[in-house]
Amino acid sequence: MIVRIAKSSILRLLLVALLAAVASPSYSELVIRVTQGNDQPTKIAIAPIAMGGVQVAEDISGIVEADLARSGLFDPMERRDMLAFPSKAAEVYYRDWRLLGVEYLVAGNMQAIGQGRYQIEFSLLNVSGQKTVLTHKVSGTLNQMRDLAHLISDKVYEEITGIRGAFSTRLAYVTATRKNDIYTYRLNVADADGAREKLVLESGEPIMSPAWSANGKELAYVSFETGRPAIFRQNLVSAQREQLTNFTGLNGAPAWSPDGKQMALVLSKDGNPELYLLDLQSKKFSRLTRHFAIDTEPTWMPDGKHLLFTSDRGGTPQIYKLNIASKETERLTFSGNYNARPSLAPNGRTLAMVHRQSDTFHIASLDLKTGRMIELTQTRLDESPTVAPNGAMLMYATKQGDRGVLAAVSLDAGVRYVLPSSSGDVREPAWSPFLR
Amino acid sequence: MKTSFIKSGLSSLFLAVLLTGCVSNPELDEQQTSTDIEDTSVQTGQVDTSAIDDATVEVMTADTVFYFDFDKALLKPESRAALLEHAATLQNSPRNVRLEGHADERGTREYNMALGERRANSVKEFLVLQGVSPGLIEVISYGEERAAAYGSNDDAWGLNRRVELK
Numbered sequence: 001m002i003v004r005i006a007k008s009s010i011l012r013l014l015l016v017a018l019l020a021a022v023a024s025p026s027y028s029e030l031v032i033r034v035t036q037g038n039d040q041p042t043k044i045a046i047a048p049i050a051m052g053g054v055q056v057a058e059d060i061s062g063i064v065e066a067d068l069a070r071s072g073l074f075d076p077m078e079r080r081d082m083l084a085f086p087s088k089a090a091e092v093y094y095r096d097w098r099l100l101g102v103e104y105l106v107a108g109n110m111q112a113i114g115q116g117r118y119q120i121e122f123s124l125l126n127v128s129g130q131k132t133v134l135t136h137k138v139s140g141t142l143n144q145m146r147d148l149a150h151l152i153s154d155k156v157y158e159e160i161t162g163i164r165g166a167f168s169t170r171l172a173y174v175t176a177t178r179k180n181d182i183y184t185y186r187l188n189v190a191d192a193d194g195a196r197e198k199l200v201l202e203s204g205e206p207i208m209s210p211a212w213s214a215n216g217k218e219l220a221y222v223s224f225e226t227g228r229p230a231i232f233r234q235n236l237v238s239a240q241r242e243q244l245t246n247f248t249g250l251n252g253a254p255a256w257s258p259d260g261k262q263m264a265l266v267l268s269k270d271g272n273p274e275l276y277l278l279d280l281q282s283k284k285f286s287r288l289t290r291h292f293a294i295d296t297e298p299t300w301m302p303d304g305k306h307l308l309f310t311s312d313r314g315g316t317p318q319i320y321k322l323n324i325a326s327k328e329t330e331r332l333t334f335s336g337n338y339n340a341r342p343s344l345a346p347n348g349r350t351l352a353m354v355h356r357q358s359d360t361f362h363i364a365s366l367d368l369k370t371g372r373m374i375e376l377t378q379t380r381l382d383e384s385p386t387v388a389p390n391g392a393m394l395m396y397a398t399k400q401g402d403r404g405v406l407a408a409v410s411l412d413a414g415v416r417y418v419l420p421s422s423s424g425d426v427r428e429p430a431w432s433p434f435l436r
Numbered sequence: 437m438k439t440s441f442i443k444s445g446l447s448s449l450f451l452a453v454l455l456t457g458c459v460s461n462p463e464l465d466e467q468q469t470s471t472d473i474e475d476t477s478v479q480t481g482q483v484d485t486s487a488i489d490d491a492t493v494e495v496m497t498a499d500t501v502f503y504f505d506f507d508k509a510l511l512k513p514e515s516r517a518a519l520l521e522h523a524a525t526l527q528n529s530p531r532n533v534r535l536e537g538h539a540d541e542r543g544t545r546e547y548n549m550a551l552g553e554r555r556a557n558s559v560k561e562f563l564v565l566q567g568v569s570p571g572l573i574e575v576i577s578y579g580e581e582r583a584a585a586y587g588s589n590d591d592a593w594g595l596n597r598r599v600e601l602k
Contacts, residue, residue, distance in 0.1 A: 119470075137470035151471055176581075183582075189478050198478035204485070206581035208545060217476075225483040228576055229549070239479035250553055250577060253546040266546065272557075273550040294550040310547055316507075317547055338507075341544040354544050361542055381588060383544055399588060428545065435476070 041075040042160060044068060045102045048079065050087030050109040054118060056145050063149035064106065064156070067167040067193065070408075071157060071392065072415025077102060089123045089132045097127045106156060116141050120148055124156050134159045146196060166390040167192055170432040172200070172210040172219055173397075173406060175424035186424070187221055189236060192388075192431070194406075194419040200234065201241075210428060213256045216435045220244070220254035220263060231265055244278060255298050255307075264288075264298035264307055275309055275322070288322060289329075298322075299342050308332070308342040308351070319353055333366060335373050341384060345391040350411055352376070352385040352394050363396050365411060376409045377416075386431040387411070395419070395429040498522055500601040501584075502559060503594065506540070509554040511562060519559065522601060523566035530572055535559050536600045537577040538584070540593035545579055552577035552599075559599045 046061045046068075061079075068074035081100065086092045087109040097105050108122030119139040123132045138151045147168065154165030169192045177184045185207040190197040201207060205224035212219060213233075220233045226243075229251045234241040245251040249268035256263055263278045267285070275288040275298050289295040293313035300307060307322045311329075316337040321330045333339035338356030345352070348368075355364035355373075360380035366373045379398045387394045393415070395408045400418070404425040409416040499518035502511065511519070526533065537556030539548035556575040564570050585595040 139470070139472050199480045200478060201481045201483060203483045205483075206578065208549075208579075208581065223483065224578075224581075225485050234481050236478045237476060239481045241481045249575065250549055252549050266550075268550070268553055273553070294547065294554065296546045296550050297544065310544065312507075312547075317543070338543065340547050356543075381541065402586065402588065436471070436474075 041073055042104065043077065043102050044074050044104040044106070044156075044160075045077040045082060045097060045100070046106045047082065047085045047087070047108070049120060049122070050085070052109060052111050054110050054112060056110075056142065058145040058149065060110075060120070060145060060149045060152070061106075061108075063146060063193075064153045067150060067153035068157065070193065070417055072410060073157075073161060088121070089125060089135070092125055094125075094127055094130045102127050104156075104160060106152070108152070113139060118142065118145075118148075120152065122152055124159055146191060150191065150193075163392060164390045164434070166388045166392065166431075166434070169389060169435055170216070171395065171406070171419075172212065172430040172432070173426055174207050174210065174428045175426050176206075177424040184424075187219070189219075200236065200239075208428065209253055210430045211254045211256055212430055212432045214258055214260040214433060216432045218256075219430075220256060222252050222254070231263075244280075250296075253297050255300055257300055258302060258304045264300065266296045266298070275307065277324070288324065288327065297341050299344055301344060302346060302348045308344060310340040310342065319351070332368065339364075343385045343387050343394070345387045345394075345411060346389060347391055350387075350391070352387055352411075354383050354385065363394065363409070374413060376411070376413045377407075379407075382407075384428045386429050388431050389434045395431055397427045397429060498525075502599045502601075504555050504597045504599070506542070506593070506597065507551065509551065509558045511558055515559075519562050520566065523563050523568050526563065526568045526572060527566075530569065532572055532574065534574045534576060534602045536582075536602060537575065538582060538596055538598050538600070539580045540596040541580045541583065541588065542593065543580075545581075549577050549579035552579045555597075556599050559601070 046064045048061045065076040083096045086107040105125045110120045113119045121137045124134040126133050138148045150167040153167040157165035172189050175186045185203050187201040187207045203225050208222040210221045222229050231245040231251050231254050247269040253266040273294050277286045295311045297310040298307045317340045319333045319342045341354045343352045351366045362375050363377045363382045363385045364375045382398045384397045393408045398407050404427045406419040406429050498521040502515040535556040537552030539551045560573050583596050585592040
């Protein structure tokens with residue numbers, strides 16, 4: 001947020017600084033005033049891309065507008081309010097846009113570049129500064145127009161906020177339907193905006209706990225297709241799959257290590273649920289925890305040397321940190337009698353979890369440095385938090401009526417939206433890493 | 437190319453200064469980069485269900501579903517009579533049984549998998565204490581994946597926190 005303030009409205013910042021210097025010598029007061037001023041989303045206009053005669057099913061500018069609006073940091077201008085549709089920087093009359101109150105403008109055009117590929121060249125213009133701050137070309141085939149749109153959103157978002165855009169990422173999630181006692185479970189992958197849903201696996205037996213590989217090319221998940229829970233990995237492009245575990249008892253909660261070489265998971269073959277590490281090359285398992293309580297839901301810290309996990313070793317489910325080398329554990333949550341399913345933001349500091357508050361289950365975040373806990377959601381059956389790879393938003397599963405849906409909230413709780421729903425009961429979102 | 441860019445940039449900058457910012461873009465601070473997209477389309481996998489046992493279900497007269505409290509795996513006193521009956525039957529005519537542990541929808545899915553297993557294990561321990569061979573009993577947890585009753589209320593949750601003997 002602070003970065004965005006600095007980049008998006010240097011002029012306003014200067015103005016406020018000048019005013020503040022006159023009115024008050026206090027620096028902290030200055031910071032507060034700027035932050036409040038920037039609770040207003042940035043006004044941006046995405047002029048329709050000049051298509052140069054190319055027929056495309058998607059409304060590329062519309063997708064960019066929707067991406068930026070969903071982030072909560074932008075207020076895209078309605079197309080009908082625009083006075084002109086410039087397709088490149090040279091066609092822009094800054095005064096018109098300034099009068100409309102627009103802070104940034106995106107203008108772009110498409111052309112065929114041969115071999116079935118098309119290129120969009122676009123510019124991001126700062127209206128008050130009257131300058132082009134970014135020009136970029138993206139190219140792809142006709143069925144990659146949504147990818148091109150999300151790439152434009154990523155570039156624009158990063159240039160203005162200073163935070164890498166995560167619009168080109170994907171979501172994995174599970175849906176379940178039940179008709180006349182016949183269950184159908186589906187593992188799906190869709191764009192981060194919920195569009196282009198693709199079926200990864202369908203089964204009459206439960207599918208659970210999807211987890212992305214660090215390179216975003218594979219999913220690990222739990223499937224009951226053998227009549228028992230087992231962990232599988234599956235390549236998304238080739239659909240090739242491999243069963244990784246086949247033990248008595250629980251085989252669950254797979255979590256790929258940041259270097260992609262290992263997987264943390266849960267097995268109860270020795271009597272009760274314990275964390276194990278699977279070396280994906282040698283296929284060797286090593287046991288990490290040794291406790292009669294439930295130990296489950298491992299998630300990696302960015303350093304690849306620690307895991308966070310849920311355990312009820314203290315009497316109620318709480319979140320613990322495990323040093324993989326020394327096997328030392330440390331309890332991290334103390335507020336409330338149910339804290340589970342840790343999901344760590346990429347900064348390694350903001351920990352999202354499922355938190356029980358007077359018989360309802362919310363998503364809460366804990367700042368591991370200050371110990372401050374914030375409730376991010378207010379609905380009653382929220383679960384499976386998963387943080388976007390840029391740390392701006394988190395997705396979670398919740399209920400609307402009797403149906404499971406996916407919703408998102410920003411890590412400062414200021415922005416929230418519900419994902420357009422897929423069919424069936426939607427659950428267990430897993431946000432992919434950056435894919436390109 | 438480079439020279440002409442700089443030239444036109446400079447001349448339009450000059451103009452911009454003259455006309456106090458009313459003309460089009462001076463093309464300063466421009467970054468020219470590009471990104472090409474590879475094909476990453478998703479294909480669908482196939483499950484292999486050949487390993488599923490399609491066992492014939494025995495007819496059992498005693499109750500086969502046992503209920504539990506929230507986040508608990510302690511057997512309730514009312515489960516005792518039926519379990520004693522099952523223990524006797526299994527000792528007299530041994531057969532393989534399956535104990536399926538379940539949880540209600542509250543709380544997290546993998547923790548509920550562990551909880552379902554813990555509940556099924558407490559039923560197993562009871563049967564084993566009564567003399568049933570542990571080798572006859574398989575424990576499977578479904579966590580909250582297979583609800584017996586739908587709805588987000590105490591009645592439905594109570595019916596879902598269960599172990600089914602099959």
